Amino acid sequence: WGRLLSKKEYVVEKGDQTVILIAHLSNGTVTRNKEFPVKIKIRDADMVELDSVWLSDVMILKDNDSWDDVISELYMPDTGENGSNIKWASSPEGIIAADGTVNRPTYPAPPAEVLLSVTIFMGEAGINREFSIQVIPSEATDNDMLWEAYDALDVILNDNIELSHISTNISLPQKGLHETDICWNSSNPDVIAVDGTVKRPAFNKGDSPITLKATITKGLESTEKTFFVTVIAYEPTDQEAVDKTKDWLTEDQILHTNTSLTDVTSNLLLHTVGLYSAQIQWESNNLEVISQE
Secondary structure, eight states: OOOOOOHHHHHHHHOSEEEEEEEEEEETTEEEEEEEEEEEOOOHHHHHHHHHHHSOHHHHHTTOSOTTSBOSOOOOOSBOTTSOEEEEEEESTTSBOTTSOBOOOOTTSOOEEEEEEEEEEETTEEEEEEEEEEEOOOOOOHHHHHHHHHHHOOOBOTTOSOTTSBOSOOBOOSBOGGGOEEEEEESOTTTBOTTOOBOOOOGGGOOEEEEEEEEEEETTEEEEEEEEEEEOOOOOOHHHHHHHHHHHOOHHHHOTTOSOTTSOOSOOOOOSBOGGGOBOOOOOSOTTTSOOO
8 A cells, every 4th residue: 555644744844746656567587667656635625724723813813902802904815825715704794804904983883793704715625714803993083072072061050050040159170071171261250250150240230141161172173162151149138129129019019909099999909028028017097998907
């Protein structure tokens, strides 16, 4: 028998081999030689297996750290070290191209789950392998972070209930989401300073509507966000409460169902409490006609 060496003894270093076999023929005193050129071909299955080992996970990952953290191109050759053909496919399509180009999802999309398959084949022999890959989205740009900071930004009310009823200091943050810088402007800094200090108007000045503008900056990107607030005036002094009640207490307030104080035919409505809790006491110069009750 002419024994063939195993693939481990010849395949990598020598490849296919041509061997000359010489048959020495003899019978009695007669001798002759006959040569047979023989080509020993390495089995396709052996070549495919070797190329599968050669195409390691580390080689395919290239500069990526792991299958769960792919952010750059992969090494996806179409021919193996030992001549095997290599065919790639991925699902869903469009994320990993056949040449290894990786198209990362655009921030803020979630990571993309991709099934990458490879077929290594030669002749009738073939090996299939699959890889479950997570492609990480692209990093947020300054513009992305700017608008996320815009959405997250709000005036910190502290002890106040709502923007339309401000009576104590508010907080105007100088830093926003993603370490954005925030600069504030007040339409009336005497009422609301840019540090959030609130000075309520006197009662006779009335409530004060204020426009607050925040300029949000990230890198070279910038935008403004506007807040409309109302600072409530102080409660009236006793004198102001009495004066306001005096102005409020008109003929119409006490007529009740009557049409005129010169034509009274039914009870009048004598209020005992006016505006801002001011007290009202009545006096009649003819209790037999109009009582004080």
